[in-house]
Every structure is written in C-alpha cells, then in structure tokens.
Amino acid sequence: MGQHPEDPLSTESSESRNLGRLHAWMAAREFLLAGLPEPLRQHAAGILPHAPPEASLSEGRSTWTAEGFSAAHGAEANEGTAPKSEADKDPSTIDGGDANFSFDEDGVEKSIADGTAVSDKQDSVAAAFPAMVDRYQILSKIAEGGMGIILLGFDPLLGRRVAIKTLRPEFGNSSRRKQRFLQEAHLHAQLQHPSVVAVHESGELPDGRPYFVMSYIEGQTLSRLLRSRPDPKKDLNRFIQIFAKICQAIAYAHDRQIVHRDLKPQNVMAGDLGTVQVLDWGLAKRINPFPVKDSMPRIPEPTDPPSTVEDSDIDSEEAVSEWLVASSMVGSSNSNQLTLNGSVIGTVAYLSPEQARGDTLRIGKAADVFCLGGILCEILTGHPPYQGHDQKTVIRQARRGELQETHLLLKRCGAEKTLIDLTRRCLAFDPSSRPRDAGEVTEAITEYLESDLRRIERDQVRFFALSNDLFCVIGKDGYLRRFGPKLMEFTGLDSATLQSVPFHEYLHPEDRQEPWGGLVKMQNGQPAQRFRNRLRDPNGSYRWMEWVTLELPEENAYYAVGRDIHSSSAIAAMEEDRRFSQQRIDAMIESALDAVIMIDHHGDVIQFNPSAEAIFGYSRPEVLNKSLSDFIIPDRYREAHRRGMAHFLATGHGPVIGKRVEIQAMRKGGEEFDCELTITMQKLPSGPPVFTAYLRDLSNRLGGKS
Numbered sequence: 001m002g003q004h005p006e007d008p009l010s011t012e013s014s015e016s017r018n019l020g021r022l023h024a025w026m027a028a029r030e031f032l033l034a035g036l037p038e039p040l041r042q043h044a045a046g047i048l049p050h051a052p053p054e055a056s057l058s059e060g061r062s063t064w065t066a067e068g069f070s071a072a073h074g075a076e077a078n079e080g081t082a083p084k085s086e087a088d089k090d091p092s093t094i095d096g097g098d099a100n101f102s103f104d105e106d107g108v109e110k111s112i113a114d115g116t117a118v119s120d121k122q123d124s125v126a127a128a129f130p131a132m133v134d135r136y137q138i139l140s141k142i143a144e145g146g147m148g149i150i151l152l153g154f155d156p157l158l159g160r161r162v163a164i165k166t167l168r169p170e171f172g173n174s175s176r177r178k179q180r181f182l183q184e185a186h187l188h189a190q191l192q193h194p195s196v197v198a199v200h201e202s203g204e205l206p207d208g209r210p211y212f213v214m215s216y217i218e219g220q221t222l223s224r225l226l227r228s229r230p231d232p233k234k235d236l237n238r239f240i241q242i243f244a245k246i247c248q249a250i251a252y253a254h255d256r257q258i259v260h261r262d263l264k265p266q267n268v269m270a271g272d273l274g275t276v277q278v279l280d281w282g283l284a285k286r287i288n289p290f291p292v293k294d295s296m297p298r299i300p301e302p303t304d305p306p307s308t309v310e311d312s313d314i315d316s317e318e319a320v321s322e323w324l325v326a327s328s329m330v331g332s333s334n335s336n337q338l339t340l341n342g343s344v345i346g347t348v349a350y351l352s353p354e355q356a357r358g359d360t361l362r363i364g365k366a367a368d369v370f371c372l373g374g375i376l377c378e379i380l381t382g383h384p385p386y387q388g389h390d391q392k393t394v395i396r397q398a399r400r401g402e403l404q405e406t407h408l409l410l411k412r413c414g415a416e417k418t419l420i421d422l423t424r425r426c427l428a429f430d431p432s433s434r435p436r437d438a439g440e441v442t443e444a445i446t447e448y449l450e451s452d453l454r455r456i457e458r459d460q461v462r463f464f465a466l467s468n469d470l471f472c473v474i475g476k477d478g479y480l481r482r483f484g485p486k487l488m489e490f491t492g493l494d495s496a497t498l499q500s501v502p503f504h505e506y507l508h509p510e511d512r513q514e515p516w517g518g519l520v521k522m523q524n525g526q527p528a529q530r531f532r533n534r535l536r537d538p539n540g541s542y543r544w545m546e547w548v549t550l551e552l553p554e555e556n557a558y559y560a561v562g563r564d565i566h567s568s569s570a571i572a573a574m575e576e577d578r579r580f581s582q583q584r585i586d587a588m589i590e591s592a593l594d595a596v597i598m599i600d601h602h603g604d605v606i607q608f609n610p611s612a613e614a615i616f617g618y619s620r621p622e623v624l625n626k627s628l629s630d631f632i633i634p635d636r637y638r639e640a641h642r643r644g645m646a647h648f649l650a651t652g653h654g655p656v657i658g659k660r661v662e663i664q665a666m667r668k669g670g671e672e673f674d675c676e677l678t679i680t681m682q683k684l685p686s687g688p689p690v691f692t693a694y695l696r697d698l699s700n701r702l703g704g705k706s
Contacts, residue, residue: 133164133211134203144168145282147177152216162200166211178210185212187258188281195249195276217277222375223265232382232413237452239379240419242268244445245276247372250438253284254365260284261355261363263371264347265378287364348394349384350374353429356398365438366431372441373426373434380419381409385427401429418448470545470562473552478502481557490564492538508534508542535562544575595695601688603627603645615675615697617668628693634666649688657681665695673699 029048131138136153142163143150151164171177189199189212202212222242229235246268250260261283269277352370354362374385385406388394396402406427410420422444428434435441470490472483480487480499488494491506504512511533529549534542543566550559566575589596589607595615598607604627608620616632623631629638648654656679665675676696683689 130206133205136162136164136213138164145280147171148181148282153213161216163197163214163216164211165214166205167209169207169209172207172209181210184282184284185210187284187286188212188214190256191249191253191258191281193249193252195245195278196252196281197277197279217269217271217275219269219271219275219277221266222268222270225270226265226378226382229382232380233415236379236415240445240449241274242270242276243372243376243379244442244449246278246375247438247442247445249276249278250368250372251442254368254437254439257287258284259287259363259365259368260371261367262347263368263375264350264384265375266347268375348391348398349386351386351398352431353399353401354431356395362431364431365436366434368438369426369434369436369441370428370431372438373423376419376423376426377406377410380413380415380423381406383409403427416448418451422448468563470560470564472503472560472562473555473557474503474560475555475557478504481555491536506536508536510534532565592694595693595697597628597632597693597695599628599691599693601649601690603629603642606690607692612695615667615695616665631668632665634664634672637664654679662698673697675699 033044033048133151133153135157136155139152139154139161141149142152148165148167151166153162153164154160155162167174167177167181185199185202188196189202192198197217198215200213200215202210204210222239226239246263250263253260260278260281262280263278267278267280269279271277348356350371352363352367355367355370378384383406385403386394386397387405388397407424410423413420422441426434426441435444467484467486470484470487472487473481475481479501480503483495483498488498491498493506498506530546531549532544532546535545537543543564545562546565547560547562549561552559589609592609592611595612596607596609597605597612600606604625605623606625608618608623613619618631629641633641644654644656648657656677658678658680660676660678662674663677664672666672675698678694680692680694681689682692
C-alpha cells in the first residue's frame, strides 16, 4: 500500500489529502452508526452526511457539503472526462453506468464489433497500470465501465486470483468521482453475504486513484443463461432458484438500508455449483429508512405519468437531452440496456417509473423491487419489462410505466399464477402497491418453492393412493427406503415393520433370490428388469406379483413397481398346473418302493419317503433338516462325503451324479448293508440346487449279486 494521504511525510497533492480525509470520515461515520441502537442508527444514517462538511478542495471550492456538491455537479459536469460528443458517440463501456459493470462475454464481443470499445484507449489504459498494485500482480483487464475499470490480479501471498476495481485514468483528478467511488467501496464492503462479492481491502495507486480488492468469481451472467434457453419454460425451476438467491442478497442489503438501483440480468453471475452473485454496486446508496414527506422539496418532473403530457414533450431531442441531465449516457448501443447517469440512475429496460422520471427523493427499496420484478418477468417471458426499437420509445415506456405488452406476455407465458401475480405486484406503477422491500419478495418466492415441493409430495401421495400398483424404492442392501400406502395395505404391515428386515423376507421362500438376481444384472448395464414372484398377504398366503425395476445409481437403490397378477387367468392356470404337478410328484415319491431322500445344497434332508423309513429305521421327523452324513453314511465315509459335496458345489462336477453305484449304508441300529444309489440334481428357478437320492436295499439279493 502507498503512504497514507494524511502522513506528514507525504508529498502528495491536496487532492490526495482530501481523499484521505474522506476515507477517515467514512470510517468514523460507520463507527458512530455501529454504536447506536437500531431505530436511532437508521435515523442517523439518513441524516449524517457521507463526507466531512469542513473539507475543501485545493481550488478553494467546497464540494463536500450537499450544497457544494450540487453546485460542483453543474460546474464540473465534464471534469476529467472525455468530450461529451465523444462519450455520447463512442462510449467505452460494457453495459454500465457510473462504476457500473457487466461481465457478459457477449456484451464484450458486441461492444467491440459495434466500435464501442476503442482499441487506442484500451492500450493507453493498459499502459496506465503498473505491473504490481501493492502485493498484487496485474494480469489483465476484466471489464470497463463508465467510471471505473476492473483488473484481474494475482495475490502471491495467498495464491489466489482477485478482482481489483479502480477509477479510469481520465477520472484520476476528479474529486467528485473519487468520492462516489469510495462511497461504493464502503457500501459494498458492508454487504457480507454469500451472494455479494466479498471486498478484501482498499488503497491507492501510485497516481492517487483509489482502488479496492474483491474476490474473483467465475460463471456466466444470468443474461447469457436466459438468452441461451430455447424456450422460457426450459429449466424454469432452476432460474426461479437463481432468482430466489438474488432476492436474498437484495433483502440483506435492504435490511441495512442500502439500495442497488441497477438490478438486471447482466449484473448477476451464476456459477456451475449453484452459486449466485449480485454484481456492480457502483450505483448503490444508503437511504433514509423513513419515508419522504410530501412537504419535502421535490426534483421537478418533466412529465406527470401516466399520459398527462403530449408525446411531443418527450419526442423532441432537446427534451430527451434535458431529461438525461447533460446527455450523460453510457452503455451499449442497445437502448434496452442503457444505464443513465445524473438524476436518472439505472438500466432503462428495468427502470421503475420513479427512477425513469429522475425522482431521486423517492427512489428507495421499491425501485429495487421493480427491478426484481423485471428480472422475474424476463425469466418467465424471455423479455424485459420495456421493449422498443429506439431509445426514446423505451424511455417513454419506463417513465409512464407502460406495461400493457408485458402483462399480455405474462398472461400467455404459461407459468403458474403465483409467479405471474408476484411479477405484476413488483411491476406496479405505484411504489406503495409493490412489496415493501426485497425481504417480502424473498418470502413470497421461498413460499412458492416450498409449496411447489409440498405440491409434488401431495401429488405423489394422491397418485399412489389412486393407483392399484405397489411403488417402492429398495436400497441395494435389500431394505425398503420409500413406499406407497398400497404396499402397507397389501401386506397388512405398518411402515416400521416393513422397514425392519430386508424386503425379500416377505417373499415366498422359493422366490427370495429372484428379484435380487435380476437387480444384479441391472448393475451390469442391463435395462429395467421384469420378473415375477410371490408376496405374502395379511392372511399368510402368497400372491403372485409382477415387478418392473429400474436402477437409481445416484441413490444406490432401485425403483420398483409391482402389480398383483394372482387373480389373472394365466396366473391362476399356471398356479393350478404347478399344484397338480407337485401333487403328482409327491404321490410318486410317497408310493415308491425304493427309498427317496431329498437333500439341499448344505446336505440337510428335506424329503424322506415311507420306503426310506422302512429301510433305514428312522421316522421322518427324526431326520428332516438334519445332515445326511450324520445317520445313514458310515463313519469312515463321512469326511469323503463332505469333501465330495463341497467340490461339486464349487465346480459343478461330481463323480456319482447321474450314475448308478453300489455303496454301503447304515441303519438306525448301526447295521451296515449294501445298497444301490442313484443321485439326480434339480436346478430350481431361484436359489441353489437340490439333490434327490434313490436307494435300493441289496441285502436280500440272491447270491449277493446285483
């Protein structure tokens, strides 16, 4: 940082000393306000001047008081600026007013194409800045406005990029410009909000121009995002959420009695991760929290809207020039995007009527609310509130609040009535008919977003209630995460019980592997799976269900829709055939002369027919669910039996499967005898295989031969 302007060793000019006094005055003013209780602080903020009354310029003319500043404004209208004709014909700016910036890349390209950015000036500007500003390395210029320039810098101490804003070189000797620039810096620094770019520090360049350092942000302007939409309905919810964050930032400023005065999509930056930043507080000001009384002096208005003055009053070039206050205009050649200096401050396409008329005493929070309505209008319709083919048309619309075409577009936009009504309230001609401040707009848009979520939930519940299908989300751990009321009704179980165990526990034992096998295929890139299984009902019976499942990778889960098909004729016939076949098989097993023993993949007995009871001497209850090797295989063969079963399950190969062999078996009393063994394997539709052993007693064969 350079020497302090009031350092006794400083050799800087009187302008620099005055700048130092202004710095000190603003710091003292904020310190005094911070120590006051809230009601008194707000009142004091409205009457305590922003500049030291006793300070004077080196020329001997005081511009620090309100009267002096007003006088200086007229006498120094072109102080430190380019000639008026040059400024009018070739403004070197990007959609900006005094210290007003837009980071719209399209705007930069357009200004160059239109000749509104002069290369000679850019070269001179680049040459006017040192390679270093304090500890910051200057990398390039980011943007340029009517009064200031933003540079891209690098902070080697913290290893980060920063944005450095300072006055344009031609305004370096203008105390009025410096005062306004410092006011912007002080107001901006007080807005410590996630959606307002942070100010880190301030200082002076070697030539005495003030600067302040901000966070460097990346993203796209809301203006560009809106223009890139193929249709205003595209991603509407996303843009409403961006709008909500804009409202929150302005509500924060309004709570501190600060108004932005130039809200527009070009001054909003949206990042890739959902961040939203409200930019360019160059026209911001602190307002008196108490309303203006009718008895207070008013700035004369060129016309009294609506439509009380003949069109000729505004159509003449002379009237337009007078209204624009010394014809001071900066911005792109697009009349809808002009930002005006003087008593008319803001961007024409979004101006409130009171701003357009230059009624500065009545420009407050309601003016920002109007601009918020303009942004919401463009989100919903694709157009700003005012549109015209030339500058005068747009200005006339803004002054008179002519929004007939806009209201027609809102009516036809197809958005929800809540959003349209909020837009119309914000765009009301009378400030008292608008929401009182951005906080009220924030409440309205937040209520809309929350009610939208609640409506989605209500619609989902209604859909679940009306549908005969079962809807659920099943985690990959097998537990239910969400489900509709029909599932509880179908199973007769409450929510807690359904979620207490894996869902497949409520399926038929023969079907418990089927759905998860299907889901595993989905993880390998397969499309939605369709399968059938049986789900337990409140009576303990099982009903056939047909399911369609879809993987939800982002939730590590599956979405499943089930339909009861148990009563369908096809399922009924299939179920009848299955029962009949099972009955025939059971009858054949029960009547067989040979012993028939069925075992599962663990080697446990699951079927033991009457002939087996007669041959081995065990009753059925004695052996069911017990290992086969524990009672009919002699001790010396048991280990070999276990190894053979494990080898088969691991490889699918077994020496005796499908073959007829003679072995020795053991009866209940321990007697060993010869028997003939044949083993078959059945692969079930779901689950591991089962084995059936057919044994014939050979102990009574003639001559001991088979």
